[in-house]
Amino acid sequence: MTKRERYLRALRNEQVDELVWAPNFDYWLAVSRAEATLPEKYEGMSRNDIVRAIGGYIWNRAGGIRAVLDGSVKSKSYSENGMTVHEIETPVGVIREVYRETEGQHRTRFLAEHYIKDLGCLNVMKYVVEATHYEPHYEPTLKALEETGDDGVVLNGCFCVPFIQFAKMDAGYVNGCYMWTDHRKEVDSLLDAYFAKYLEGCAILADGPADVLATGDNMDGVMISPEIFRQYAVPFYQEARKVTSAKGKLFEGHWCGRTKSLLPHTPGCGLDIVEAIVTRPMDDMSLVEALDMLKGEVVLQGGIPSVLVCEEGGAFDDFVKYVQDVIVPLAGRKGFILGMSDNVPPNADFARVEAVAELIR
Numbered sequence: 001m002t003k004r005e006r007y008l009r010a011l012r013n014e015q016v017d018e019l020v021w022a023p024n025f026d027y028w029l030a031v032s033r034a035e036a037t038l039p040e041k042y043e044g045m046s047r048n049d050i051v052r053a054i055g056g057y058i059w060n061r062a063g064g065i066r067a068v069l070d071g072s073v074k075s076k077s078y079s080e081n082g083m084t085v086h087e088i089e090t091p092v093g094v095i096r097e098v099y100r101e102t103e104g105q106h107r108t109r110f111l112a113e114h115y116i117k118d119l120g121c122l123n124v125m126k127y128v129v130e131a132t133h134y135e136p137h138y139e140p141t142l143k144a145l146e147e148t149g150d151d152g153v154v155l156n157g158c159f160c161v162p163f164i165q166f167a168k169m170d171a172g173y174v175n176g177c178y179m180w181t182d183h184r185k186e187v188d189s190l191l192d193a194y195f196a197k198y199l200e201g202c203a204i205l206a207d208g209p210a211d212v213l214a215t216g217d218n219m220d221g222v223m224i225s226p227e228i229f230r231q232y233a234v235p236f237y238q239e240a241r242k243v244t245s246a247k248g249k250l251f252e253g254h255w256c257g258r259t260k261s262l263l264p265h266t267p268g269c270g271l272d273i274v275e276a277i278v279t280r281p282m283d284d285m286s287l288v289e290a291l292d293m294l295k296g297e298v299v300l301q302g303g304i305p306s307v308l309v310c311e312e313g314g315a316f317d318d319f320v321k322y323v324q325d326v327i328v329p330l331a332g333r334k335g336f337i338l339g340m341s342d343n344v345p346p347n348a349d350f351a352r353v354e355a356v357a358e359l360i361r
Contacts, residue, residue: 058152220257
């Protein structure tokens with residue numbers, strides 16, 4: 001059995017003969033290359049070849065779709081006082097968002113100003129959503145499949161739950177939740193527009209060559225209550241799954257926040273896989289508790305909290321003990337894929353990531 005075959009079986013919630021280990025260190029790699037801190041032995045190597053070198057399975061994210069705005073909408077980006085500004089001009093108004101640097105130009109940026117500030121901005125955003133259509137762009141996926149070969153799987157990032165798109169990205173959670181409470185009809189109108197467009201996009205991706213479609217939810221139960229989850233996430237997941245499963249695609253949610261309150265509601269929600277599930281010490285639940293809440297119905301990919309691959313999370317021996325005590329006993333459990341929660345940080349002790357394959361063997 002190849003790594004690809006084993007990984008796909010594990011994603012389909014089938015029993016496999018060894019624990020699949022799918023590291024996610026894209027952020028660490030991008031920053032290390034940009035800041036010239038990449039270990040010398042990895043110089044000139046592709047991300048996939050580094051995964052192969054450390055004994056992992058390739059979990060390869062690639063593009064598969066292109067968003068196109070009609071001629072009535074103009075979009076531009078520019079720098080202003082060290083900030084990056086995105087501005088959208090429409091016949092009904094202009095909206096803009098602003099990103100600021102955090103730890104440096106190559107690190108994750110902070111979304112300091114959101115597109116939606118008030119109802120006027122919300123109406124402009126709805127115009128933008130309705131003026132958007134999606135087109136296939138499968139070339140990056142085909143290239144990724146060729147580069148991955150039999151050593152792993154390829155996934156397309158798709159659309160997050162419309163409520164999360166609005167509350168997290170468009171308006172910011174504080175302003176978004178106030179608007180949702182005070183102006184439910186207007187907010188739901190925008191969410192309905194997203195819902196329809198996102199399903200159109202999912203259909204295009206489902207027709208493509210990727211193995212998995214993965215939402216960008218960054219799901220967090222502190223921000224999304226079980227009630228909001230049932231009202232907004234479940235209907236979207238279930239409709240999207242109808243589209244994806246009809247074409248044999250697996251449907252995955254990126255759940256990198258604190259999700260203990262949501263996991264009991266996950267079986268039957270429409271997702272095949274929840275990925276990047278965070279456990280103790282970054283959330284108040286153990287890995288076994290998280291798996292138990294999924295009742296064997298939804299696959300969990302995760303298990304190594306990012307803090308544990310850093311010196312701040314303990315000594316190297318503490319990391320080894322965690323893998324031996326927490327991960328190794330789960331090696332034969334169906335519905336579990338060992339992955340990162342969520343990513344290897346730039347300040348990680350990468351030797352810990354390198355050690356995992358041998359520790360779980």
